[in-house]
Each structure stands twice: as C-alpha cells, then as structure tokens.
Amino acid sequence: MSVFKYSAVDAEGKERQGTIDAVNMDLAIAALQRRGLILSKIDEDKGDTNLLSARIKLFERVTNADIVMVSRQITTLFEAQVSALRAFKLLAAEARTPQLAEKLSDIANDIQGGSTISNALAKHPDVFSLFYVNMVKAGEESGKLDETFAFLADHMDRNYEITQKARNALVYPAFILLTFAIVMTLMMTIVIPNLSNMLLEAGGEIPIYTQIVIAISKFMSQYILLLLILLAGGLFFLYRFGQTQQGQMLYSKAKLDIPAVGAIYQKIYLSRIADNLSTMLKSGIQILRGLEITGQVVEDPTYEAVMTAAAADVKSGLPLSEALRKHPEMPGIVVAMVKIGEETGNMGSILETMAKFYRREVDNAVDTLVGLIEPIMIVVLALGVAILLASVLLPIYNIASSF
Numbered sequence: 001m002s003v004f005k006y007s008a009v010d011a012e013g014k015e016r017q018g019t020i021d022a023v024n025m026d027l028a029i030a031a032l033q034r035r036g037l038i039l040s041k042i043d044e045d046k047g048d049t050n051l052l053s054a055r056i057k058l059f060e061r062v063t064n065a066d067i068v069m070v071s072r073q074i075t076t077l078f079e080a081q082v083s084a085l086r087a088f089k090l091l092a093a094e095a096r097t098p099q100l101a102e103k104l105s106d107i108a109n110d111i112q113g114g115s116t117i118s119n120a121l122a123k124h125p126d127v128f129s130l131f132y133v134n135m136v137k138a139g140e141e142s143g144k145l146d147e148t149f150a151f152l153a154d155h156m157d158r159n160y161e162i163t164q165k166a167r168n169a170l171v172y173p174a175f176i177l178l179t180f181a182i183v184m185t186l187m188m189t190i191v192i193p194n195l196s197n198m199l200l201e202a203g204g205e206i207p208i209y210t211q212i213v214i215a216i217s218k219f220m221s222q223y224i225l226l227l228l229i230l231l232a233g234g235l236f237f238l239y240r241f242g243q244t245q246q247g248q249m250l251y252s253k254a255k256l257d258i259p260a261v262g263a264i265y266q267k268i269y270l271s272r273i274a275d276n277l278s279t280m281l282k283s284g285i286q287i288l289r290g291l292e293i294t295g296q297v298v299e300d301p302t303y304e305a306v307m308t309a310a311a312a313d314v315k316s317g318l319p320l321s322e323a324l325r326k327h328p329e330m331p332g333i334v335v336a337m338v339k340i341g342e343e344t345g346n347m348g349s350i351l352e353t354m355a356k357f358y359r360r361e362v363d364n365a366v367d368t369l370v371g372l373i374e375p376i377m378i379v380v381l382a383l384g385v386a387i388l389l390a391s392v393l394l395p396i397y398n399i400a401s402s403f
Helices: 025-034 051-059 064-079 084-093 098-112 117-122 130-142 145-202 208-222 224-242 245-257 261-282 287-297 301-315 320-325 332-344 347-401
Strands: 002-009 015-022 038-044
Touching (some): 002 025, 064 084, 064 098, 084 098, 098 117, 145 208, 145 261, 208 224, 245 261, 245 301, 261 287, 261 301, 261 347, 287 301, 301 320, 320 332, 332 347
Antiparallel strands (some): 002 015, 002 038
C-alpha cells in the first residue's frame, strides 16, 4: 500500500489537496474520481513511511472476517452485473488493510491478463483455501458465481462462529490455571519460606505434611531460575515437536481423548466435514474431489487421515458409508445418515442436516462445560491455597497455643 499526494478540483470548483492510500496510482486515481474530483496532479509520497508504520503493517494480516466481507461484496457486485475485473479493482481500492488490498489488486491484474478467477485466487493460498478456490471453480463452470460467493460467505461465517465459540470456552479455564500456577509459585518461593523460618525458630514437632511443603518450598526457592529455564525449554521442545507430522498426529489424538473437551472438538470437526461436503456437493463438485478437499481443510490430522482413506476407498468403488464405517472416529449416526443419503440420492441435504445437528451439539456442549468448569476451577484454586497455608499456619498456631 502506498500513499499518494494529490491536487484536484471538486464539483463546486474549489481546489482540494490531500493524500490517499492505494495499492497503485491507477487505483488511487479511480478512488478520487469516484469522489467527484478532477485531478490536476498526483504523486506518490515517499516520506510517510517510517519504522513504526512498517512494524504495524508487519503484524497486519487478512482475517476470516475480511474474506467473508469480500465474498459478500463480490456477490452484490456480480448481481449488479459488474464485471469480475472491475469488481476486484473496486474492492482493492476500498480494502480494509494494505495486505488485503495488495492481494485483491494482484487478483485483478491476473484476471486482466486472462486468468480465471479461481486460478487467480489459487495464487494466494495463505488467504484463499483450497476449498474456497474449488468452490469458485465450480461456480465458474456452472455460471453461478454470485450464488457461489454467497454460499462461501455463509459457510465461512458458520465455521468461524463454531470455532470461536469453542476457543472462547477454553480461555477462562486456561486463565484460571495460569493464575493458580502463579499464585502457588509466589507462595512457595516467598510466603512459605518466611513462615517456615518462624516455625523452625520456634522449635517443636513438625508434622510430616508440613515438612513436605517446606522441602518443596526450599527446592523451588533455590532452583527457581533452573526450573523456569527447564519449563521454557520443555515448551519450546513441545512446540517444535508439534510442527512435525508425527507431533501433529499425536497432539490431535491427545486432544480428542481429553474428557469433555475432546467431545467438543470431535463435534466441531464432524460439523466442518458435513458442512464442507454439503456445500461442495450442492455446487456440483463430485464426492471424491469433495472428500480430498475436505481432508485438506478440516484442520485436524486425525480427521484428515480419515478423509484421505475414505477418498481412496470411494475411488476403488466402495460406498462412502462403508468407507466411513471403517473409522472409529466417525460415529454410527454419521455413517447411518450418509447411507440414507446414498439410498435417497439426497446426500447434500442429509449432510447439511448433520452439520446443523453438530453445530447445535457444540453450542450445548460448550455451554454445559463453561457452566461446570467455572465453579470447579474456583473451588480447586481456593482449596490449593487453603491447604498450602494450613500446612504451615496450623503448626505455628499449635506452638503459640502451648505457651
């Protein structure tokens, strides 16, 4: 994104001067002309770029909300019979971030060079997923691009909503656990050593549980720096291991095996699979290609492997319901519903019904989990602090009572 200085005359004949942000000069001129200005001069401003703005741009990215908005805007422009080239140029000129404007401008240039919309989108996999590109390609082949972009916007909205709901549900417990860890660490390294010194100076018999707490406190006080280094090293190792294929699969299985939380993640992935397949089938994409694409965009290695294996079985002639039956990750209700879809020839609607069902299940499961976990975490935190203090304060109280 560049900054352009301009001089112009408005509709009333008054001179106007100012600056405008745009990907290139052509888009800047187009944006100013839409404002009813007659340009007399326009130049790129080289002096407005500084280190702070460069850092801000570095952390800006194209979000899911940006793509949803772009999809809806494209739908409106196509319904108004605006050409694809002009639509993407208009969107580039009015984009929310420089990164999005740059992507849309590149797409417009590719379209102007003779590329199809789907091929132009495919050059930006960090923004437009394989699912998105293939949906647009199906829309081009069917001649229903406006409907396709509307489907995509609705689909992305649903996925974003269900994913965020699950993530937000885990923020509170994570915060409580972090608070608990910090409080316990501070008590063991600052509070308990002072109280234990008073207890040792007073003499008398020290209970075994108090001796254990004092020993742990001394160890943590002496080796806190080493413990922090080991913790940081362990987290770094887990992060790097999670980048490997083996690590991703292991973390995926562990996540799905966590009581209560694993069931929520399973329902999220099942909802995503059903929604993706339903949307693609209704857009004319074949079931085999739909399975391959869904496996790549489901964002979980376990279910990606399930979809890849199912696609291979379907390719060899096996019905989809039988291919899914081989995998314990797919509940019996899913297999049964898919079999009904095969028998009735109405697979798209059946999958859409399943997607809605699992979205409701996720909503209910998250609400139940949040309702249970809040009081449990507070009680656990309170008990931990109480037991820790009681193990040291009770012996001090007994010593004081003996005098």
